[in-house]
Amino acid sequence: MAHTLISFLGRVPKQVAGYRPTTYSFDGVLDEPTAFIGWSLRRRLTPDRLVILGTAGSMWDHLFERDIDLGTVAEDERLALQEATENRIVTAELLKPLAPVLQQRLGCEVRLALIPYCHNEAEQLDLLTIMATQVELGDRVSLDVTHGFRHLPMLALLSAMHLRVVRNAHIEGIYYGAYDHDSGAAPVVDLSGLLRIADWLDALSTYDKDGDYGVFAKLLGPAGDQLSKAAFFERTSNPVKARAALNTWINRAERYPNADPAAHLFREPLEERVRWFRQPNRPAWEKSLAWEYLDHQDYVRAAIYGLEAVISSEAAQCGQDIGSFDCRDALREKLKHTRDGFRMLGHLRNALAHGLRPFNKDIERIISDEDNLRNTLKSLFTQLLGKP
Template identity: 50%
Template sequence: MAGPNSSRLHQGSIDGFLTQPVHQVVSDNQANKDALMNTTLITFIGRTPKTSEGYRKTVYSIDGHRQPPSAFLGFNLKQYLKPDRIVILGTAGSMWDHLFEGDIDFGNDAENDRLELAFAVEESRVTQAMLDQIQPVLADKLGIDTHLQLIQVGTTLNEQIEVVELMSRHVDTGDQVQLDITHGLRSLPMIALLTAMYLRNLRQATIEGIWYGAFELRQDDITPVNNLQGLLQMADWLSAMHAYSKDGDYGVFSELLGEAGHCLKEAAFFERINNSAKAKQKLETWSIEGKIDQDPVARLFADELQQRIAWHRKGSRHDREQKLAKEYFKRGDYLRAAILALEAKISEELHQNREPDTRDHREEASKSLQAGSREFQTLSRIRNALAHGVRSPDKKIDKLLSDENSLATELQRLFKSLKI
C-alpha cells in the first residue's frame, strides 16, 4: 500500500482493544443485550494534534480503571461499557483515518479504501459514501453493530437540528444510551446534551452516561474521564419548576426527590381536593424529613421550592387559603382561585366567631356571607359558572367569562374588596 500515510496504516495494535476473538465478542454482547436491553454508544470523533507518529494518544482513566493508550476515547469506552451498538459521528475533516490505522491493527484489510479515506481526511473532504464503504471493515473488527455518520459542523440552527436528527436516528425506543462528547467541536457537547433530553422524552431512552475525557486535567500522563450525566438532573429540575409554575402540582418533584418526595406528592393531592389542612401536614413533614441538602442538584432549587410552598407556614386556615388563592390566580387557574378565596372567607368567618370548623358550620357561614356581602355573592356566581362550564344566567358574569382580561380584573377587584 503506497502513499504518505502507508507506514502508519500498518502500525500498532494496542493491547486491550481486541483481546477476544470476534465470535467471542459477539457472544458476550448478545448476553449483555439479553440482560440489559439494547445499549447504544454514541461518540464524536474530532481531530487531535498530529505528528509523524500519528495522532496524539493518552492513557484514559474510566471510573478509576486505566485504559490502553489511545487517541480516540470511543474505543476505550467500547471495551469498558460493552455496548450493543456504536455510532461514531464526525465532520468531513475529522480523523476518520485513525479508526483504521491507530488503535487497531487492520493488516492488509481494505487497503485502498483506507488510503482513500486518509487522503480525504487531509483535505477535509470525507463523504458519507466513503464511510459507508469502509464501515463493515470496522464493524467486523469491533464485533458489534457499527455506524459511521458524517455530520455538519453545526454553525447554523438547521445544521444543529440535523445533528440531533442524525443522532436520534440511531437510537431505538427504550434504548440505554451512552454519550461520549470528548472529541467533538466545542458546540457539539451542547447539542449532545439537548439530544439526550430529546431522546429521553421522545424515545423513552435511558441516558446512562455523558462521558468527557478531560485531557487538560491529566496528571502523571493520566487523563481522567468524567461522567457528566448528572447535568440531566438539572434539566429535570428546571422542567419540574416550569411545570409547577404552570399548574401548581408539587407531585412533579416527587420522582426527583425519591422517598423524600412522597410527602410532596401527597400534599399536592390534598391541596388539589381543597383539603389545605392535610396538605399543610404533609408539607410540614416534608420540611422536616425531606433531607434535600443530601442531593447536590436539589440544593440549587431548595430555596425556590421552599418559597413556593411557603403558604403552609401561615398560622390559620383562612390565611393559608388566601395565600393559595393568590398563587392560583397568578397561574391563571381562576376556578381554583375562586374556590379557595370563598373557602378563605368562610374559614375567616368561623375563626372570628370562634365556631368549630365543621361541614354544618361552614354551610351556615357561607349562607351568612351570601346574605351580607354582594362581593361574596358575585364571587360565588363566578365560581359556579367556571365549575359548570355553561353560560351564566347573569349576563354580567357571562360577559366576564368571554374575556380573560375582564375576568382577571374582576377577580382582582373582588379579592381586594373581600381582603383576600
C-alpha cells in the same frame, strides 16, 4: 433495551499526526493506551451499538489506521477514505462499506454517520435530529464528547435532554476525557449530573406554570411521597390534609437526597414555593392559595380557595367550628345574601367549574376575556380577603 454509545470524531491541526495515544482512567482504573477514546469506552461499557459521528472533514481514516490493525482488509476502501479525509470531502458512500469492517473486529453493531459543522442554529438542530435517528425507543445511551467541536458538550447536553423526550432514552453517562498536558493524566469525567440540574429547572418551570409541586416528588426519592400527597390534597381542595403532609415532609431530616447535590442547590426555591403552609391558620392558608392559583392562571381553583377563605374567616370571627361542614354550609348561605362580592365570586366559580352558560350578562362578559376574568378575581380577592 439496547445500550448505544455515541462518540464524536474531530480533527487535529495538519502538523499533528492524529490523536495522541492516551492512557485514560475510569474511576482511577487505567485503560490501555488509546488514541481514540471511543475504543476505551467501548471496552469499558460494552455497548450493543457504537455510533461514531463526524463531519466531512473529520479524521475518519484515523479509525482504521491507529488503534486497530486491519492489515490489508478493505485496503482500497481505506485508501479512498484517506484521500477524502485529507481533502475534507468524506461522504456517506465512502463510510458505508467500512462500518461492517469495524463491526466484525469490535463485536458490536457499528454505525458511521456524517454530521454538519453546527455553525448555526439550523445545523445544530440537524445534529439533534441525526442523533435521535441513531437511537431506538427505550435505549440506554452513553455519550462521549471528548473529541469534536469545542461547543459539543453544550450540544450533547441538549441532545441528551432531547433523547429522553423523543426516544424515551435513559442517559447512562456523558463522558469527557480530560487530558492534562502537564501530568499526562487523562481521567474520564461523567457530566451526566448536569441532567439532574436540568430536571430541577424543568420541575421549577412546570410548577411556576401550573402550581403543582407534585412534580418535585420524583426528584426527592422516598421523601417525595409526602409532596405528592400534599399536592393531591391541595389540588382537591383539602388544605388541612395538604398542610399535614407538607409538615411531615418539611420535618424529615432526609427530605433531600444526599446523593443528589442538585437537590440542595434548589432547596430554597422549592421551600419558597410551598410557604403557604407556614401561615398561622386556615383562613390564611386558603387566602394564600387563592392568590397563588390566580398567579398560576388556575382560575377555578383560585375561585374555590377564595370562597373557602371567606367562609373560614367568617367562621373564625364568629367563634364557630371552621372544620364543620354544617357550619360552613350555613355560613355560605348567609354570605350569599349579605356580601355582594362573595355572591359574585360564587357565580364566577360555578360558571368556570360547570361550563354552563352564565345566567347574567355581567358574568358572561367577565369570563369571555382572560384579562377581564383575572382583573375581576384580583379585585374580588382584594375586597374579600385583602392583598396577598
